Amino acid sequence: MKVAITSTGNSVQSNLDQRFGRCGFFIIYDTETKGMEFIPNPNKDAQEGAGPASVQLVASRNVQKIISGEFGIKIKSLLDSLKIQMIVFKEPEKTIQEIINMLNS
Amino acid sequence: MVNHCSLFMSPRPLRLRKISNPPIISGFKPYGNRKSEGEPGTVFLQIEEYEALRLCDYNMFNHHQASETMDISRPTLTRIYARARQKIAEALVLGKQIIIEGGKIYFDSEWFSCSSCGCYFNNPEKQEEIKECPLCKSNNFSNYEQTYIEPEESMTRCSDICICPNCGFEQPHRFGCPCKEEICPKCRHNMVRKGTPHSRNF
Ligand SMILES: [Zn+2]
Numbered sequence: 001m002k003v004a005i006t007s008t009g010n011s012v013q014s015n016l017d018q019r020f021g022r023c024g025f026f027i028i029y030d031t032e033t034k035g036m037e038f039i040p041n042p043n044k045d046a047q048e049g050a051g052p053a054s055v056q057l058v059a060s061r062n063v064q065k066i067i068s069g070e071f072g073i074k075i076k077s078l079l080d081s082l083k084i085q086m087i088v089f090k091e092p093e094k095t096i097q098e099i100i101n102m103l104n105s
Numbered sequence: 106m107v108n109h110c111s112l113f114m115s116p117r118p119l120r121l122r123k124i125s126n127p128p129i130i131s132g133f134k135p136y137g138n139r140k141s142e143g144e145p146g147t148v149f150l151q152i153e154e155y156e157a158l159r160l161c162d163y164n165m166f167n168h169h170q171a172s173e174t175m176d177i178s179r180p181t182l183t184r185i186y187a188r189a190r191q192k193i194a195e196a197l198v199l200g201k202q203i204i205i206e207g208g209k210i211y212f213d214s215e216w217f218s219c220s221s222c223g224c225y226f227n228n229p230e231k232q233e234e235i236k237e238c239p240l241c242k243s244n245n246f247s248n249y250e251q252t253y254i255e256p257e258e259s260m261t262r263c264s265d266i267c268i269c270p271n272c273g274f275e276q277p278h279r280f281g282c283p284c285k286e287e288i289c290p291k292c293r294h295n296m297v298r299k300g301t302p303h304s305r306n307f
Pocket residue numbers: 219220221222223224238239240241242243
């Protein structure tokens with residue numbers, strides 16, 4: 001199963017980005033193969049529509065869950081209709097490695 | 106956020122207000138008080154007031170859009186919004202801390218909170234039961250919306266009385282809710298249990 005995690009940077013030492021649509025990077029983690037893909041967020045500085053565009057991006061990777069600090073109202077209904085689970089984790093200090101460890105525990 | 110109050114739900118139907126997202130924080134603390142004379146006190150922002158503020162002032166919705174989003178009438182939205190702004194102003198002017206809590210709300214899809222890792226998550230597959238926290242695998246999670254049922258309608262009452270030590274206002278004590286967390290509806294002071302040393306002035 002694939003999980004998207006919003007990240008401030010492009011390494012496992014980076015922190016969980018608290019913003020969804022305007023996060024630095026999306027990390028697509030495969031819980032079966034333990035494979036990881038780092039995708040720079042092209043919508044980071046978009047004037048508008050960063051949220052829906054980011055939903056499209058992660059949905060194209062067939063993720064089933066997204067871990068981030070916050071999801072806006074439009075994003076929430078979009079993800080609801082796509083049946084992608086939202087995990088709101090308000091821990092800006094947590095690193096991507098720590099979150100992956102939690103998923104693997 | 107789970108309080109005892111949620112365990113005593115009345116069969117009375119509740120009017121629920123739609124909230125799209127749980128707030129990312131549980132409150133604000135002031136700093137640098139230049140007139141520090143003891144406890145400046147607390148303002149309790151109901152989660153529906155938070156939501157009205159978020160929709161109107163952060164998302165820049167007009168009151169019509171905001172009331173539709175929350176599934177309430179426009180006059181109700183306007184009332185909740187006015188209350189929210191009044192409380193924020195009070196916190197700023199008097200240097201009070203803000204705690205976000207309470208209110209009658211629900212989320213679009215079912216939400217849960219995990220008390221092991223502190224995350225919140227929804228259940229996009231409503232027909233499937235959630236068995237564990239999707240993040241830490243703990244089964245120590247609870248339905249998030251239930252913790253926000255307004256105490257007034259979810260409490261059984263006992264014969265104790267809460268009294269305001271400031272103005273003397275009395276109300277029936279609500280079982281499971283500490284008196285000191287009750288706010289006097291007249292002067293907004295925190296209440297105490299009647300007959301205890303703190304209430305001896307009355
Ligand atoms: Zn958990």
